[in-house]
Amino acid sequence: MNILLTGGAGYIGSHVAAPLVSAGHHVVCFDNLSNSDPSVMERLEAITGQPVPLVTGDIRNGDALREVMLGHAIEAVIHFAGLKAVGESVAEPMKYYDNNVRGTLSLLEAMADCGAKTLVFSSSATVYGQPQYLPLDENHPTSATNPYGRTKLMIEEMLADVAAADPEWRIAILRYFNPVGAHDSGLIGENPNGVPNNLMPFIGRVAAGRLKELSVFGNDYDTPDGTGVRDYIHVVDLADGHVAALDAIAKTNQPLSIWNLGTGTGYSVLDMVKAFERVNGVPIPFRIAPRRDGDVASCFASPERAARELGWTAERDLDAMCSSSWRFEHMLATRNAD
Ligand code: NAD
Ligand code: UD1
Numbered sequence: 001m002n003i004l005l006t007g008g009a010g011y012i013g014s015h016v017a018a019p020l021v022s023a024g025h026h027v028v029c030f031d032n033l034s035n036s037d038p039s040v041m042e043r044l045e046a047i048t049g050q051p052v053p054l055v056t057g058d059i060r061n062g063d064a065l066r067e068v069m070l071g072h073a074i075e076a077v078i079h080f081a082g083l084k085a086v087g088e089s090v091a092e093p094m095k096y097y098d099n100n101v102r103g104t105l106s107l108l109e110a111m112a113d114c115g116a117k118t119l120v121f122s123s124s125a126t127v128y129g130q131p132q133y134l135p136l137d138e139n140h141p142t143s144a145t146n147p148y149g150r151t152k153l154m155i156e157e158m159l160a161d162v163a164a165a166d167p168e169w170r171i172a173i174l175r176y177f178n179p180v181g182a183h184d185s186g187l188i189g190e191n192p193n194g195v196p197n198n199l200m201p202f203i204g205r206v207a208a209g210r211l212k213e214l215s216v217f218g219n220d221y222d223t224p225d226g227t228g229v230r231d232y233i234h235v236v237d238l239a240d241g242h243v244a245a246l247d248a249i250a251k252t253n254q255p256l257s258i259w260n261l262g263t264g265t266g267y268s269v270l271d272m273v274k275a276f277e278r279v280n281g282v283p284i285p286f287r288i289a290p291r292r293d294g295d296v297a298s299c300f301a302s303p304e305r306a307a308r309e310l311g312w313t314a315e316r317d318l319d320a321m322c323s324s325s326w327r328f329e330h331m332l333a334t335r336n337a338d
Pocket of ligand 2: 002087124126148149173178190197199200204214215216217218227228229230269283292293294295
């Protein structure tokens with residue numbers, strides 16, 4: 001298939017490009033590079049053994065999208081492009097509605113115009129809001145606790161309306177839990193601009209000596225050790241989940257499908273710190289800090305629907321998540337030293 005990856009130069013998009021290219025698909029990345037570095041494409045080429053084209057453009061520019069879609073005879077789109085920093089979304093909500101919601105509408109219009117009605121969308125477990133029960137299955141009620149989450153929810157609703165209006169669409173909504181880790185090669189991984197908001201990249205930078213210590217946000221939650229529990233999923237497993245979802249919607253006659261992509265297992269912040277130290281032999285200094293606004297005690301998936309309907313389950317363990325993250329940090333350190 002000819003597949004367009006919006007946001008394909010980003011963390012998850014670049015990891016999904018690799019197995020798609022290996023499976024023989026023609027992949028084109030479309031990215032405005034607002035949160036990524038074009039050198040990712042060279043490293044992706046080193047992994048796949050062939051160049052992966054990158055078109056620099058913004059999804060809010062419908063003409064640019066139509067040009068690339070028609071130019072490459074695109075049949076399916078995996079839509080990663082979006083802004084994802086929760087704190088920033090609270091401070092600058094219009095930026096999030098514009099980029100994520102308007103951007104997705106522009107993409108859907110371009111897809112409809114070009115007759116490409118197969119779409120996989122990057123949603124998030126954030127759409128479950130405050131968990132009412134655990135594990136979270138796809139029927140759990142949805143709600144949003146911040147503008148970022150609301151953009152994901154609005155897009156999900158928009159996609160449901162589009163699928164209901166035109167049964168030719170094949171749409172997969174993938175609700176990611178907490179993607180971490182890096183490609184086995186250590187060549188691509190998560191490298192956020194500025195100080196990381198998320199746990200694993202923060203730990204990686206403390207390990208590398210680029211940050212002094214980790215602040216553990218709260219140790220008085222109702223969890224085994226008092227720190228927050230999350231469902232961390234290796235990004236390579238997550239990537240394989242996309243390939244499985246794309247295969248599934250190519251065969252189904254259902255216009256809309258929703259799948260959780262998680263492992264079903266929760267680990268605490270201190271579990272993550274200890275695992276990183278043990279696996280990589282590096283100390284992670286930390287201090288206990290106040291709770292972070294908007295955080296929940298525990299959040300983990302029921303991955304059963306994906307297992308049943310996609311034949312996909314996450315296989316990589318916590319050790320693999322920690323070792324690959326560290327390998328990627330090393331690659332960055334070596335590159336910066338050159
Ligand atoms: P990322 O920032 O690394 O990748 C997103 C890419 O989209 C970046 O390369 C960025 O430059 C690009 N982009 C942003 N706005 C664009 C626009 N208007 N036009 C073109 N390109 C644009 O983030 P990621 O972690 O790879 O996340 C990918 C998707 O998955 C996002 O939609 C995110 O909300 C969602 N998601 C991520 C996580 C996570 O923990 N990483 C969890 C749940 C959901
Ligand atoms: C966060 C977002 C979520 C988004 C996801 C991926 C919030 C409230 N939620 O999820 O909407 O989809 O990122 O971008 O921001 N922690 C620390 N110290 C740190 C960083 C994190 O103790 O420096 C803790 C957190 O309190 C939490 C756990 O580590 O218990 C995981 O945090 P994080 O990686 O930010 O992910 P989420 O909060 O689950």
